[in-house]
Structure formats: C-alpha cells, structure tokens
Amino acid sequence: MNDSDDTAAGRFAYEGLDRVLHEKARLGILTALLTHADGLSFGDLVRLCDLTDGNLSRHLDVLSEAGLVKVTKAFAGRRPLTTCALTAHGRKRFREYLLELEQVIRDAATQTSAASAKANPGLAGA
Amino acid sequence: MNDSDDTAAGRFAYEGLDRVLHEKARLGILTALLTHADGLSFGDLVRLCDLTDGNLSRHLDVLSEAGLVKVTKAFAGRRPLTTCALTAHGRKRFREYLLELEQVIRDAATQTSAASAKANPGLAGA
16 A cells, blocks of 8 residues: 555555454454453453443354454353453454554544645644 | 553443444545545545445445534536535544554554563464
8 A cells, every 4th residue: 555645546445444353342352362362251351341241242253253263161160261362363363454553543643744734724723 | 541551441442432433434534534634525535435425425424413524515517516524523533533543553562562472472473
C-alpha cells in the first residue's frame, strides 16, 4: 500500500481488518490472550474483558471455529477449569491484523495534519 | 488506565471502541473523511472505501444519525452531487476513538514481549 497516495481505489478499505478479529469484544479477548502466552482461565477472561459468561462463550466459539484460539477443559481438583490460549495460527493472524490497525492510525495521524493545513482550515480547526 | 497492571477488571474491555465507529467499513469512511477536511463526494467514498452504493448509504445513515457525519445533497450542473464531511463532533469522537485504538496496539506490543519472554517460551515462539 502506498501511504502517500490517498486517492487510490480501495485506499481506505482496510481489507486486513477481518471481522472475526475486529469485533470489539473479540479484539479485547485476543489482546488479553496475546499478553498471556500461557493462557488464561475462562473466569480471568470474563473479568479482564468485562463480559458475561454467555457472551464470552459465544465469542470463544467464533474464535476457536476460526482456529485462532484453543479452549481446553480440565479439572482443578473437583472444579472444572476452562483454559484459553492463542494458537500459533491465531497469534500470527492477530499480529497481521495489528499491522493493519497501525496503518489506520498512521493514515489518520499523518493525513489529518496535511489535509487540515490545506483546503479548509476553519473546518479542520473546529 | 494503568498500562502496567494487566490484571485489573475490565483491563481489556476497551469501552472506548464504540461500535458505531469501530465497524470496519465505517472506520474506513471516517478515516477517509478525517483526511479530507473539505469533505468527499459519495462517488469518491464508494471508490476509496471499496463499498457498494447501498452499503455506503447504509453506513452514512448510521454515522449521520449519530451526528458524526454531515451529508449534503446539491447539484453539479444538472447532476446530483452528494458530499460527506465529518462534523466537529464527529472529528472529536473519532480522535478519541483513535486514542483507544492506540491503547490496544500499545497493550499488544509491550505485553507480548514481556509475556512471551516469561512463562512459555515454546508457545510464544511458535
């Protein structure tokens, strides 16, 4: 992608922002898991991502069906313990996604000042 | 938010990622408009964001109902010309959103290396 050409077709399409990863709750889950390479329990994820059990389950289903997250069910003593971790594929895909996200921020940051300075200083300063 | 405490409740909830702005196509539209302070025609947005007319219309409805974008219908000679621009409120809200997006990237970037180096080097390197 050519950063300096903001007139090219599809310049702001951001095809790399796959909706499976981009959805707000799943983005939080993936970031939490990326920061915990040894995985997180279901309960930890509920708390860290501020989700209900039902919501988290639904999003984990989407992520594991896409092969991004592995969910392991075991027992801690007699209590069931569900652990979630990124797969190698998930880590790779999420890092690629983050690169595209950085591109959005770069586009917004650099081009704001250029465009603002140009045609419409009144509107830009509003 | 405390960057160094990744165990706090809601640490990865990213409440600032308002779905009205976060949706992939709308994120592209908003970035395109932020970079063009004097606005863009409907046709330009279709091309830059690689959307169908119907999809763009639908997303512009959502954005203008939220007061983020102003859509102006006029004529260029005898041809109808629809122009779209961010409102002052939209620009402010989108910049706030971008700050939250930067937080996600910062979280992912800094904590990956810390967590990877720590508990599970095999998994982290996979």
